Amino acid sequence: MTLVGCRRHLFVIVVAESEEDELPLCPSCDAPLRPWGYARERGIRLPDGRVRQLRLRRARCRSCRATHVLLPPYCLLRRADSVHTVAAALLDHAAGDGHRRIAERLHRPAATVRGWLRRASERAAFWRRHGVIYAYHLTPDAGPFPPRATALAEALDALGEAARLGQAQHPAWAATDPWSAVALVTGGRLLTPT
Incomplete structure (x- = not known):
């Protein structure tokens, strides 16, 4: 798990694909995260020209109430290309x-x-x-x-x-x-x- 950034209590966390099933701890307060729906769908352009549609998972911390988006490791923050x-x-x-x-x-x-x-x-x-x-x-x-x-x-x-x-x-x-x-x-x- 790697913390990416914060914007108005919204964090993006890069997680290895094998970690996607288990939610990490909140990077703000180390409390457990709970599932909280999905972020909007986005397309990631792959090197072979295909576009992979993703619906990124979101999580929310009950303690500090911050929301988090779980980003797979082949994505970069705010980029449409892998x-x-x-x-x-x-x-x-x-x-x-x-x-x-x-x-x-x-x-x-x-x-x-x-x-x-x-x-x-x-x-x-x-x-x-x-x-x-x-x-x-x-x-x-x-x-x-x-x-x-x-x-x-x-x-x-x-x-x-x-x-x-x-x-x-x-x-x-x-x-x-x-x-x-x-x-x-x-x-x-x-x-x-x-």
Whole structure:
């Protein structure tokens, strides 16, 4: 379980798919959460072009009365594309491709891909630091984290290592793919503003 964000007592919690049946504790007060219906339906675009329709579960805390949305790990907060689609763009950009070529390959608007790349590049230093700290928190033997050509490449390396270690240590994460594990490490906020 990873807390994503708060907006007027509405939290979004990223949960591994194996954890979807059991509700986590409230991130605000550690009280048990109770089912509280569903959020509105939304479509998530997958890398192969299909759109997966989701009706996200909601939960409410009886103690602090905050409501929570449970987000699966292949989703990113406030994004219509899956983490796999965004990750493909970030990896291509770290390898040197421009936004137009990436957009053409992913069948996405160039402005959308350019926005992803700008946001990820702006946040690269933060995510590198977060990934390194997360990895070292899981094990002091994490790393090494060698320098790379760009800050974005370094951030993706650090987040990837943290996700790999998380999958090895958290039983609920073991069944997730590597990019879903990265979404769990970042709490689904890979492209959210500071």
